[in-house]
Amino acid sequence: KQEVTQIPAALSVPEGENLVLNCSFTDSAIYNLQWFRQDPGKGLTSLLLIQSSQREQTSGRLNASLDKSSGRSTLYIAASQPGDSATYLCAVGTGANNLFFGTGTRLTVIP
Amino acid sequence: GAVVSQHPSWVICKSGTSVKIECRSLDFQATTMFWYRQFPKQSLMLMATSNEGSKATYEQGVEKDKFLINHASLTLSTLTVTSAHPEDSSFYICSASPPGDLNSPLHFGNGTRLTVT
Numbered sequence: 001k002q003e004v005t006q007i008p009a010a011l012s013v014p015e016g017e018n019l020v021l022n023c024s025f026t027d028s029a030i031y032n033l034q035w036f037r038q039d040p041g042k043g044l045t046s047l048l049l050i051q052s053s054q055r056e057q058t059s060g061r062l063n064a065s066l067d068k069s070s071g072r073s074t075l076y077i078a079a080s081q082p083g084d085s086a087t088y089l090c091a092v093g094t095g096a097n098n099l100f101f102g103t104g105t106r107l108t109v110i111p
Numbered sequence: 112g113a114v115v116s117q118h119p120s121w122v123i124c125k126s127g128t129s130v131k132i133e134c135r136s137l138d139f140q141a142t143t144m145f146w147y148r149q150f151p152k153q154s155l156m157l158m159a160t161s162n163e164g165s166k167a168t169y170e171q172g173v174e175k176d177k178f179l180i181n182h183a184s185l186t187l188s189t190l191t192v193t194s195a196h197p198e199d200s201s202f203y204i205c206s207a208s209p210p211g212d213l214n215s216p217l218h219f220g221n222g223t224r225l226t227v228t
Contacts, residue, residue, distance in 0.1 A: 004154075034216060043117070043204055043221035044155075089154065098145070099206075099217060101154040 002027045004092055006102035013080055014110050021075040021105045023090030028068045032093040035064050035075050037086045038104070044089065080109045114138055115207050117220025124195055124227055132190045132223045134205030140185035141207035145217070149202040161188040195227040
C-alpha cells in the first residue's frame with residue numbers, strides 16, 4: 001500500500017525566506033503527484049500537479065519537483081509571505097483519481 | 112475552472128440521528144466523486160468512491176451501511192452518516208474531476224465539519 005510522508009510536520013520562517021517542503025512515497029508506480037494547500041477548517045486548493053513523466057512544475061513563486069525513482073517530491077516556495085501560512089499537503093495519484101495523502105506540513109510565515 | 116460545492120459547511124447533530132452531506136460539481140459532469148474524511152491533525156483518508164448510477168466502492172474498514180452514498184445524477188453525490196455517534200465527528204471532504212484522462216487534477220469541496228454531541 002502506498003504510504004506518503006511529509007517532513008517537517010511544522011515549519012516557521014520569517015517573511016521573505018525561501019523554503020522547501022518535502023514529500024516521500026513508498027511505491028514509485030504513480031500516475032501523478034499533487035500539492036495542495038489547506039487553510040484551517042477549509043477544503044483543499046490544488047497548487048501544482050506533476051504528471052509521472054514530468055520532473056517539475058512551476059506556478060508563480062511555487063516550484064514542485066518529482067523524482068519518481070527515489071520516491072520524492074519537493075515544494076519550493078520563494079520569497080515567502082504571511083499569506084502563505086497554511087498546511088501543505090502532498091498527494092500521490094495511483095490511478096482512477098485515487099489519491100494517497102501525506103499528513104501535511106503546517107507552515108507559518110512570520111511577518 | 113472546475114468548481115465543486117459541498118453543503119453544509121458545518122453541522123452539529125445529536126447522537127443517533129442521521130446527517131446528509133451534498134457534493135455538487137457546478138460546471139462539469141462527474142461520473143465519479145470521492146469522499147474523504149480527515150480527523151484532527153491527521154491527513155485525508157479516502158472513504159469511498161461514488162459512481163453515478165451504480166453502487167459506491169468503499170475502502171477497507173469503512174462501513175457501507177453507516178455511510179450511505181448516493182450518486183443519482185452526474186452532478187450530485189450525497190453522503191449520509193446514519194445513526195451518528197461522537198466518534199463520527201470529523202471533517203468530510205468530497206472531490207471530483209472533469210471526465211477525461213486519469214491525470215486531470217482533482218477539485219475539492221470546502222468540506223463539512225460534523226460534530227456529533
